Amino acid sequence: MIINEESKIWLFDYDLTLYGEEERHVLDSLDHRITLFVKRTTGVSLEQASEIRKKYWVDYGTTLAGLHAEYQVDPNDFFDFIHLNDGLIFPKKAPQKRILLESIKGKKYVFTNARKDWSDAGLSSMDIADCFDGVMDLKKLDWKGKPSVDAYDKMEAFLKKASINSFDENPSQIIFLEDSIRNLQEAHERGWTTIFVNATQQKPDWVDYQLDHLQSLKLLLEDPHV
Numbered sequence: 121m122i123i124n125e126e127s128k129i130w131l132f133d134y135d136l137t138l139y140g141e142e143e144r145h146v147l148d149s150l151d152h153r154i155t156l157f158v159k160r161t162t163g164v165s166l167e168q169a170s171e172i173r174k175k176y177w178v179d180y181g182t183t184l185a186g187l188h189a190e191y192q193v194d195p196n197d198f199f200d201f202i203h204l205n206d207g208l209i210f211p212k213k214a215p216q217k218r219i220l221l222e223s224i225k226g227k228k229y230v231f232t233n234a235r236k237d238w239s240d241a242g243l244s245s246m247d248i249a250d251c252f253d254g255v256m257d258l259k260k261l262d263w264k265g266k267p268s269v270d271a272y273d274k275m276e277a278f279l280k281k282a283s284i285n286s287f288d289e290n291p292s293q294i295i296f297l298e299d300s301i302r303n304l305q306e307a308h309e310r311g312w313t314t315i316f317v318n319a320t321q322q323k324p325d326w327v328d329y330q331l332d333h334l335q336s337l338k339l340l341l342e343d344p345h346v
Contacts, residue, residue, distance in 0.1 A: 121146070122322070123283050123295065123313070123340065123346045124223075124225050124226075124341045125226065125237070126225045126226055126312075127226065127293055128185050128225065128226035128227075128268065128293055128294075128295055129227050129279060130224060130226055130227065130229070130296045130297070131229050131231040131256075131275065131295065131297070131312075132228065132229070132230050132231065132233040132315075132346060133230075133231060133232060133233065133266075133295060133296075133297060133298040133299060133300070133303065134234055134238075134239040134242065134243075135147050135150075135231055135232070135312035136317075137209075137297055137299045137317045138211075138230070138242070138243070138246070138248075138333065138334060139211035139214075139242065139246065140317075140319075140333045140334060140336075141318075141319060141333075142333075143211050143212070144154075144230045145209055146209050146210060146211050146242070149207055149208050150202060150238065151173065151201040151276045152202070152207065152291060153201065153203075153206070153207075153208065153282055154173050154183055154207075154244055155173050155188075155201050155307050156169070156170045156189065156202075157198060157201045157202055158170075158172050158173050158176075158183065158287065158331055160194075160201075161187060161193060161269055162189050162191070167200040169319075172186075176190075176279065180232075181230055181233075181266065181268060181279070181302075182233050182258075182265050182267075184198050184258075184263070185263075188263070191194065193246055193326055194273040195235075195258070195259070195263045199235040199333040201236075202236050202256060202321065203235070203237055203238055206306055209247060210242050210244045210282040211242050211245050212245070212246070213245065213246060213247050214246040214247065214248060214298060215247070216335060217248055217334065217335065218246075218247060218251060220334070220335060220338055221248055221251035221252075222251060223338075223341065224337075224341065227253045228251060228252050228253055229253055229254050229255065229256055229257050230243070230251060230252055230254075230255040230256065230257075231296070232257055232258070232320055233254070233258050233266055233271075234257060234258060234264035235257055235258055235259055236255050236257040236259065236260075236295055238304075239257065240255070245306075253297075256274070256275055256278055256325040260274070261274050262274070262279070265284055266300075266303040266306070267300075267302045267303050269306060271306075272306045272307065272310060276294075276310075279294070279312070285315045290311075291310055291311035291324075292311055292312065292313045293313075294307075294310075294313065295312070295313040295315065296312050296313065296314055296315065297317050297320050297331075297334070297337075297343060298314075298315070298317065299316070300320075301316065301321065301324065301327070304316060308326050308327065311346075313328050313329075314326075314327045314328045314329070315327075315328065315329045315330070315331060315337075316329070316331070317330075317331050317332075317333070317334055318330070318331075318332075319332035319333065329346070
């Protein structure tokens with residue numbers, strides 16, 4: 121398989137994929153806002169709210185999904201609160217990342233469980249926003265994010281509607297980069313090419329490739345055996 125050719129469709133997760141573990145403080149700043157929202161919603165202490173946030177992420181896939189199931193939280197109220205620019209941090213400008221993205225052939229999209237204003241702010245901060253052909257965010261997914269089957273259904277429906285190219289007979293044309301194993305599982309079952317972007321966990325055998333950092337994708341693109 122030639123991984124870098126015009127027929128490929130590239131899907132990039134945002135948090136801890138398009139920016140890496142070395143900038144985890146970016147996600148930590150958002151997690152703090154999420155914890156504050158959980159505290160306000162549930163009435164528990166900040167420490168308890170942090171544990172609830174983590175538990176909902178494990179049990180429901182996202183903290184928002186848990187809040188919606190348990191407290192009927194409106195998604196826009198949730199995002200309007202957590203995206204208030206009160207202590208939020210964004211990734212630094214990334215000229216080498218821009219060079220890498222510009223070298224990738226085919227269409228490129230962000231596929232994220234965030235609402236678009238969060239990823240847009242980060243892409244703009246890194247100066248790579250114009251490297252992508254679009255963003256499929258949680259709102260466009262009708263608030264059912266990865267790893268829900270619905271999220272992948274909607275992503276494929278979007279790609280088909282955009283008439284990018286037909287991948288029904290060869291779904292491996294879709295290349296998905298993600299830092300979460302559980303979010304790669306459904307992609308693998310659909311036949312997408314999966315790339316695990318994570319330096320601290322070992323990929324399972326069914327994942328196609330692993331990178332310790334997005335910038336390592338350059339080596340994969342140059343490898344004549346893929």
